[in-house]
Amino acid sequence: xxxxxxxxxxxxxxxxxxxxxxxxxxxxxxxxxxxxxxxxxxxxxxxxxxxxxxxxxxxxxxxxxxxxxxxxxxxxxxxxxxxxxxxxxxxxxxxxxxxxxxxxxxxxxxxxxxxxxxxxxxxxxxxxxxxxxxxxxxxxxxxxxxxxxxxxxxxxxxxxxxxxxxxxxxxxxxxxxxxxxxxxxxxxxxxxxxxxxxxxxxxxxxxxxxxxxxxxxxxxxxxxxxxxxxxxxxxxxxxxxxxxxxxxxxxxxxxxxxxxxxxxxxxxxxxxxxxxxxxxxxxxxxxxxxxxxxxxxxxxxxxxxxxxxxxxxxxxxxxxxxxxxxxxxxxxxxxxxxxxxxxxxxxxxxxxxxxxxxxxxxxxxxxxxxxxxxxxxxxxxxxxxxxxxxxxxxxxxxxxxxxxxxxxxxxxxxxxxxxxxxxxxxxxxxxxxxxxxxxxxxxxxxxxxxxxxxxxxxxxxxxxxxxxxxxxxxxxxxxxxxxxxxxxxxxxxxxxxxxxxxxxxxxxxxxxxxxxxxxxxxxxxxxxxxxxxxxxxxxxxxxxxxxxxxxxxxxxxxxxxxxxxxxxxxxxxxxxxxxxxxxxxxxxxxxxxxxxxxxxxxxxxxxxxxxxxxxxxxxxxxxxxxxxxxxxxxxxxxxxxxxxxxxxxxxxxxxxxxxxxxxxxxxxxxxxxxxxxxxxxxxxxxxxxxxxxxxxxxxxxxxxxxxxxxxxxxxxxxxxxxxxxxxx
Numbered sequence: 001x002x003x004x005x006x007x008x009x010x011x012x013x014x015x016x017x018x019x020x021x022x023x024x025x026x027x028x029x030x031x032x033x034x035x036x037x038x039x040x041x042x043x044x045x046x047x048x049x050x051x052x053x054x055x056x057x058x059x060x061x062x063x064x065x066x067x068x069x070x071x072x073x074x075x076x077x078x079x080x081x082x083x084x085x086x087x088x089x090x091x092x093x094x095x096x097x098x099x100x101x102x103x104x105x106x107x108x109x110x111x112x113x114x115x116x117x118x119x120x121x122x123x124x125x126x127x128x129x130x131x132x133x134x135x136x137x138x139x140x141x142x143x144x145x146x147x148x149x150x151x152x153x154x155x156x157x158x159x160x161x162x163x164x165x166x167x168x169x170x171x172x173x174x175x176x177x178x179x180x181x182x183x184x185x186x187x188x189x190x191x192x193x194x195x196x197x198x199x200x201x202x203x204x205x206x207x208x209x210x211x212x213x214x215x216x217x218x219x220x221x222x223x224x225x226x227x228x229x230x231x232x233x234x235x236x237x238x239x240x241x242x243x244x245x246x247x248x249x250x251x252x253x254x255x256x257x258x259x260x261x262x263x264x265x266x267x268x269x270x271x272x273x274x275x276x277x278x279x280x281x282x283x284x285x286x287x288x289x290x291x292x293x294x295x296x297x298x299x300x301x302x303x304x305x306x307x308x309x310x311x312x313x314x315x316x317x318x319x320x321x322x323x324x325x326x327x328x329x330x331x332x333x334x335x336x337x338x339x340x341x342x343x344x345x346x347x348x349x350x351x352x353x354x355x356x357x358x359x360x361x362x363x364x365x366x367x368x369x370x371x372x373x374x375x376x377x378x379x380x381x382x383x384x385x386x387x388x389x390x391x392x393x394x395x396x397x398x399x400x401x402x403x404x405x406x407x408x409x410x411x412x413x414x415x416x417x418x419x420x421x422x423x424x425x426x427x428x429x430x431x432x433x434x435x436x437x438x439x440x441x442x443x444x445x446x447x448x449x450x451x452x453x454x455x456x457x458x459x460x461x462x463x464x465x466x467x468x469x470x471x472x473x474x475x476x477x478x479x480x481x482x483x484x485x486x487x488x489x490x491x492x493x494x495x496x497x498x499x500x501x502x503x504x505x506x507x508x509x510x511x512x513x514x515x516x517x518x519x520x521x522x523x524x525x526x527x528x529x530x531x532x533x534x535x536x537x538x539x540x541x542x543x544x545x546x547x548x549x550x551x552x553x554x555x556x557x558x559x560x561x562x563x564x565x566x567x568x569x570x571x572x573x574x575x576x577x578x579x580x581x582x583x584x585x586x587x588x589x590x591x592x593x594x595x596x597x598x599x600x601x602x603x604x605x606x607x608x609x610x611x612x613x614x615x616x617x618x619x620x621x622x623x624x625x626x627x628x629x630x631x632x633x634x635x636x637x638x639x640x641x642x643x644x645x646x647x648x649x650x651x652x653x654x655x656x657x658x659x660x661x662x663x664x665x666x667x668x669x670x671x672x673x674x675x676x677x678x679x680x681x682x683x684x685x686x687x688x689x690x691x692x693x694x695x696x697x698x699x700x701x702x703x704x705x706x707x708x709x710x711x712x713x714x715x716x717x718x719x720x721x722x723x724x725x726x727x728x
Contacts, residue, residue, distance in 0.1 A: 336376020
């Protein structure tokens with residue numbers, strides 16, 4: 001008996017122990033699996049917006065390119081960027097990567113044994129930090145890679161009519177049951193669509209307004225509804241019918257000027273009629289105008305309470321209601337000077353040193369410039385940044401669309417005070433002002449005009465260089481500069497020449513006195529509107545004619561030829577391609593030469609990439625010298641004067657003819673030549689073809705499949721060379 005009890009107790013103990021172990025296993029958190037990536041993986045190839053990954057050892061190598069500092073272009077190697085940032089060292093380790101928006105410029109630097117490169121701008125960025133998971137965030141155990149861009153599907157917007165016809169007992173709580181995407185789409189459509197319009201009718205005894213749905217026309221036309229004579233009239237205020245979603249008040253600025261004029265006239269008419277009605281025994285009704293106005297606006301509510309008071313009546317004013325209430329035709333608003341389509345940022349001096357009187361002179365100067373520019377959506381747009389100790393935006397490019405509104409806004413600008421930190425202001429403009437969200441149009445040159453009283457209180461050279469490399473044309477207007485006794489107080493001598501786009505005097509205007517400032521209005525306007533001379537609008541990505549000279553000889557072979565074409569496409573797609581930006585052309589050669597397409601043939605990136613795919617392999621001998629002459633005559637002789645002529649020649653063997661004389665002639669004609677050799681290409685010929693210095697323009701790889709490695713180096717060299725051009 002005892003033995004059986006002990007056995008039963010022991011069995012129970014074992015069962016409990018096993019159950020406890022199983023429960024403990026279940027409660028243990030699943031271990032996070034961290035995917036591994038190679039050193040050459042770029043952030044742009046990974047779709048995931050945030051992920052933890054493990055880098056292998058040995059990524060501290062020059063062949064893994066990095067662009068930027070702290071914030072890196074997605075064209076960079078993820079692991080090399082992690083080393084550069086100090087997150088890991090060359091032994092590898094876990095990192096946390098977060099994608100962020102593209103930047104207007106990336107600054108290169110040397111850190112942790114890696115030199116990162118500068119880049120004017122890129123479409124996407126990322127930051128790297130220690131590979132510790134954040135609380136509450138789930139990270140992918142496998143990474144998604146992409147070889148091409150995918151466009152997200154757009155949800156079809158819902159019909160507004162369906163929502164407006166909802167019954168009265170449907171309130172705004174329904175909106176919260178929808179998904180955020182649906183609610184957002186519906187809200188946007190509702191805000192941009194015409195809402196319910198109250199129309200009031202006068203009847204024999206009681207006036208009851210009815211709510212109707214009509215689109216609001218651009219020019220409101222009053223509609224009249226005749227009424228019969230009555231001795232007693234009661235007017236009931238219109239009560240708008242509730243809609244499914246509430247619409248945020250748009251404020252007085254949303255009311256059309258023509259409507260405001262009509263409403264004011266109606267208000268005066270009714271008030272006058274009410275005054276006369278007190279001395280009249282019999283009241284006679286005149287036709288009443290029904291105005292269409294945005295529901296819910298403050299002006300609408302004010303008019304409703306003014307026009308429709310209980311017991312109020314309408315009386316004869318002695319004039320026709322049509323004459324009184326018909327709005328006058330709107331004065332045409334200028335769309336702007338189409339010959340001056342530029343995006344302008346004025347950096348105005350708000351420091352204490354300028355004083356109140358000169359600050360007012362500065363504002364008057366800006367008003368005169370705005371008038372002379374003829375601001376409009378088809379011409380120039382302008383915004384203003386005021387600087388002192390710190391810069392701030394007074395209004396941006398999309399705030400005002402005509403000169404009148406700009407001048408009114410300028411008049412209201414108060415003085416900030418502080419010091420004259422121009423360098424800080426230029427950095428602010430470079431990073432914050434010329435953004436799409438602020439009205440930057442992309443196709444219009446970016447221009448920053450700096451007004452300085454005396455001299456800056458900080459350095460401008462570095463901030464100006466970064467702004468220029470981002471494509472911003474910098475002008476300086478200096479007033480009452482330092483005299484000989486004051487020059488010792490200037491922090492950065494020759495600050496104007498260090499800042500402007502070119503040092504030839506075109507980008508700088510010196511005014512000896514504030515009272516002479518108005519005399520340079522036309523000079524400044526003429527210069528900023530001369531878009532052909534705005535040199536800083538051109539960056540390394542949008543200012544070249546690039547001609548590819550492709551070896552189609554028998555030694556290449558069909559498969560390798562397709563690899564060469566992919567290499568050509570990979571370089572081409574990194575540039576901004578259009579008639580006015582970078583243009584692409586191609587020549588294929590053997591013993592003979594063939595123009596595949598010229599610079600003027602294709603004006604979009606997709607057309608260029610499609611044309612590259614359609615190039616057919618020719619096969620034959622290798623006459624590289626003749627091909628260079630042919631490209632000079634058929635491609636580069638037709639290049640535009642303001643374009644940089646860049647030749648990228650790709651060959652896999654020694655030429656049957658001389659390459660030195662044709663290459664020298666091309667160099668003398670302004671062609672910048674890059675040579676790319678594969679397999680049996682002769683090193684001496686590659687160096688002869690390439691522009692000096694050879695090491696920056698000549699490349700060799702032993703296999704066709706390794707060509708892709710040179711894409712970032714060639715693009716970076718093109719940009720570095722462009723940015724190092726003399727500014728005179």
